[in-house]
Amino acid sequence: MKKILVPTDFSEQATFALDLAVQIAKKNNGEVHVLHVLELPDGHSLNFTGEVAAGDPMTGVFVAQLVNKAKKSLGAINKKYANENVHTHLEGGHTFRSISNSISKKKIDLVVMGTKGSSGIDELLIGSNAEKVVRNADCPVITIKAKTNADKIKNIVFATDLGGKQEKLVKKVKALQEAFNAKLHILRVNTPGNFENERAIKRRMEGFAKDNKLSNVTHNIYSDVLEDDGIMYFAESIKADMIAIGTHGRQGFMHILAGSIAEDLVNHAKRPVWTCKIG
The missing domain is CATH 3.40.50.620 (HUPs)
Incomplete structure (x- = not known):
């Protein structure tokens, strides 16, 4: 559990996942990679600095606002965990595909994800990114719904x-x-x-x-x-x-x-x- 990936949408459950991941990393002298993926409209992309590229100008303004909001949230994470081995990443693209690519490229040992779960028609027809990661990841995955203390x-x-x-x-x-x-x-x-x-x-x-x-x-x-x-x-x-x-x-x-x-x-x-x- 040296390299841990935490996909985040900045929800409460994602915050629980990040807290747990940091605790696990400290126990194992590991590092945590926090990934936020913006699913951009067709024709738009993010370059390596996180800036919006191409696409319709009006839509680009909206996307730029999303990017700035995401950067601010990731900045807050960097500040909160300034004394921990935590690294934040912002990408544009398909959420599940970006998670899978990160697992492979960064040689991730463990994924920790927050999830609200799903039921009924959502569970039957759509499924969640958490389900897709559980089904496909080549490394172990921990999913949590509530605040969790690693020591307990x-x-x-x-x-x-x-x-x-x-x-x-x-x-x-x-x-x-x-x-x-x-x-x-x-x-x-x-x-x-x-x-x-x-x-x-x-x-x-x-x-x-x-x-x-x-x-x-x-x-x-x-x-x-x-x-x-x-x-x-x-x-x-x-x-x-x-x-x-x-x-x-x-x-x-x-x-x-x-x-x-x-x-x-x-x-x-x-x-x-x-x-x-x-x-």
């Missing part, structure tokens, strides 16, 4: 089906656990559509923890109709500070058919959610 993240629920090749995911989860010096609660949710007797689950869970050399853990089985509900209800029952889960990063038609438990948690869970692509 001591109980992390690691939801897993215990199957498939998860070496990369488990390695990242262990790093997460170590970063917060937290207890890891391994969780398998038993659902009607993916039911297994508890004796078999316990044997597999014990083998999973042993094979992956996991320590300071508890083994947990929770029954519910839906896996994401089971994860959230279990996390609530033990007052967990964070939920960790892998995502397969399905795209296109497969994503529409199968959906994503990780994205459902990003939208609906009250506590911070850590996600990482499996494989």
Whole structure:
């Protein structure tokens, strides 16, 4: 967690994300990159100094106002974190694409994003930038909705089906656990559509923890109709500070058919959610 990216729209949730990212960076002697993306009208762009280029003159005046407002907000961030290793960036373009490019170019280890979540028709048809990042990012992503103190993240629920090749995911989860010096609660949710007797689950869970050399853990089985509900209800029952889960990063038609438990948690869970692509 040496290089952390915080995409910001200057909302309250984005401020919570930045505060958490700075706390994590201090724990790991890391740096934080704050990115604000202006989605500009066609024909307009920002040059490397953040000035508006090309486009209709009248629209350009409006865009220039947005740029100045963004610069002022980023300046306030620079002032607030003057004594921290925080760097601000202003770009014009497509938000998700800019985030993805920043992850790649800056070799980001972790993204921390604030999100309000979504539901109903917005969740079904549009999705959020947070969902897209969770689905596609090649590094772990933490999404939060409320003010979070890094020093108080001591109980992390690691939801897993215990199957498939998860070496990369488990390695990242262990790093997460170590970063917060937290207890890891391994969780398998038993659902009607993916039911297994508890004796078999316990044997597999014990083998999973042993094979992956996991320590300071508890083994947990929770029954519910839906896996994401089971994860959230279990996390609530033990007052967990964070939920960790892998995502397969399905795209296109497969994503529409199968959906994503990780994205459902990003939208609906009250506590911070850590996600990482499996494989």
